[in-house]
Amino acid sequence: MQAAHDHAAHAHGHDAHAHHPSGIMRWVQTTNHKDIGTLYLIFSLTMFFIGGILAFGIRAELFQPGLQFWRPDFFNELTTMHGLIMVFGAIMPAFVGFANWQIPMMIGAPDMAFARMNNWSFWLLPPAALLLITSFFVPGGAPAAGWTIYAPLSTQMGPGMDLGIFALHIMGASSIMGSINIVTTILNMRAPGMTLMKMPLFVWTWLITAYLLIAVMPVLAGAITMVLTDRHFGTNFFNAAGGGDPVMFQHIFWFFGHPEVYIMILPAFGIVSQVIPAFARKPLFGYASMVYATSSIAILSFIVWAHHMFTTGMPAAGQLFFMFSTMLIAVPTGVKVFNWIATMWKGSMTFETPMLFAVGFILVFSMGGFTGLILAITPVDIQLQDTYYVVAHFHYVLVAGSLFAIFAGTYFWLPKWTGHMYDETLGKWHFWLSLVFFNVTFFPMHFLGLAGMPRRIPDYAMQFADFNMIASIGAFGFGLSQLLFVLGVVKCARGGGVKAPDKPWEGADTLEWTLSSPPPYHSFETPPVVK
């Protein structure tokens, strides 16, 4: 089979897509899943650094009590835009980039199902990002209502909020199209013999994530459209004086927002479930239960949204319901963590960078999961609502969860994508510095939150000074460590380092490793047969 692939790699003569334009137009007009995957990943990395610079601004201000650098309202813009950019600009597009690169190769398909729509879903993103960033320069500045853009704050702000709303609309449309593409590709383009239950877990988690996206992105669109009409067209959806209800915004937002949390973590679970078996040299323990647990998490994610709103006032029955349903999510999540550990149990493990990030993921993500369980307890949450404890919690799941998995996946597949091995020493430095600085940044935030420091404020009382200083030092260290990642990726992409074999990881057994490194422009022109 390999000979056939090599042949395909060299003989593009009869391949219509091989006549692609060169230079910038190659990227603008591309319908190739690998090119589009690369575009998504580059976009995501760019936004990651823009969001990171905003985080630098936040941590610089919080280094000491008192106002150092920013006006308080600009500080609110920083926190809001950091959140929006990281969630919608960095994490989500990164996973779509992985999906584009990997799903066709992992299921033995030549490309994504809707190649032109794929191009369109990507090219919607740069204009959306531009709108979002431009909002800093309009009168009144960028959105400053928090990434949750709660009414009535969001109904009162300047035109920056309109730009933010349009940006979210466009990014939502992009996500929906991307998801339709992914679902169609997975359901219709699998190689002969690749039944659903033989699919690699990364493909499974993306299938479920895509359904979640299709289900909830329209809900977000609805919520922000209502904000828009409240702002400009005289409606009163969220205006109490006009008979509306600002709390309704929170219900609608979190009906989107909680599944969104799983949208950002399920593909991470998928990546970790590919990396760990490869480096433990054992098949994934409990494959079926992993699939079932993922589906279960997806279903449960729709019935827990109001745990974000315990302090808005709700009857005891509502509090208990959302507390119980939230705690139930710990069961399938626990099953997953157990399965990863059982996969490693008695495996012949080696700790290359992808594995380090995957093991780091399990450790630190579990901590974020546990603090989530603590926050699920209504009376505790009422104390900790909007404190730094919550900030610590969701950075443990989003940075140490999603981001670490993105790093694991990048190092894991970079040799396949570029045809060159990454610099292992650099990768290990990147991991250890990231892990240490991540914890230096976010662990003290638990203490700050327990002591009552509220989030989204530029100034704080003296008793919070020490931990904030530690957190700020950690944040700068974490941010600067990411330059090592860029260095490693750029070196690899420019063709530095050792040439990668087709299968650089001996324990990896999915279809993409049967292709050459880098793979041919069209992965499987003749579908492989899966036994």
Next chain:
Amino acid sequence: MAAEQKSNASPLQVIKAVFWSFLGIRRRAEYEKDAVSLKPAQVIIAGIIGAIVLVLSLVTLVHFIIS
């Protein structure tokens, strides 16, 4: 792709599969039986019914606690 013959699964088997999926675990032999006999439509319908049952049982539990 759809090489396997889909025989009809009994409603009880569908319910059992969905129940175990909510817990997130499944015996391998049982799962292999599911994989050949369950149709996606059956699983989706049973999943939705299962979610409704879960919500109703939580509501009932909550009702008992606060009454």
